[in-house]
Amino acid sequence: KVNPSLSNQFMEKPSAPSGPIEVSGMTETSCIISWEIPMSDGGTPIIDYDVEKREADQTFWTKVGTTKDLQIIISDMKKEKAYEFRVSARNRVGTGPYLISDEPVVAGKKKTPPSPPKNISVLNIASKSVTLQWEPPLSNGGSELTGYVIEKQPMATSKWTKVVTLN
Known part of the structure; x- marks a missing residue:
């Protein structure tokens, strides 16, 4: 016991x-x-x-x-x-x-990174690609959004690598 x-x-x-x-x-x-x-x-x-x-x-x-x-x-x-x-x-x-x-x-003075995009979803998965969809973030951090960076992470690792930057 x-x-x-x-x-x-x-x-x-x-x-x-x-x-x-x-x-x-x-x-x-x-x-x-x-x-x-x-x-x-x-x-x-x-x-x-x-x-x-x-x-x-x-x-x-x-x-x-x-x-x-x-x-x-x-x-x-x-x-x-x-x-x-x-x-x-x-x-x-x-x-x-x-x-x-x-x-x-x-409040309102500091420019910061934007909040993350909302409602990220996978529309299609192919053998060597994936199609994603998302909505703009709730906040732009006080500055105009200039684009999105798409990254990927193999399931067995903790390392992220950039795939593409969309303007």
Whole structure:
């Protein structure tokens, strides 16, 4: 019989998510922030991430939301206001320390990479080709879209290679 106190003995709260916090998909009132998994999950899987924001001249943080993903959409930002963000990881032991953004982000000011294209689907698969379809991204990142980069990844590897750039 396993003693429950012994099975939890080597578990702890996770470390802070790995950074830096990246900003993409900027609009006048929203952006997308992303981060990487913590260096340590504390010996038990990460359940989700808590995300908070504050205006850079304020002391109190407000909750943006909780997500299982490594990114979240930040909405309801005030145009031309500076914001800071922080993210913490949670496992079954508890919530770990925060990763805090390196510098304030001003809504609508920073040009960022666009958000990903929406509704990507495969229309046709042939022996040596595939036909794809997608819709433009929700956000152009504050700059006109100039094209799309199509990449492929063999299933057995983690390496992506560029196939074509469409203008």
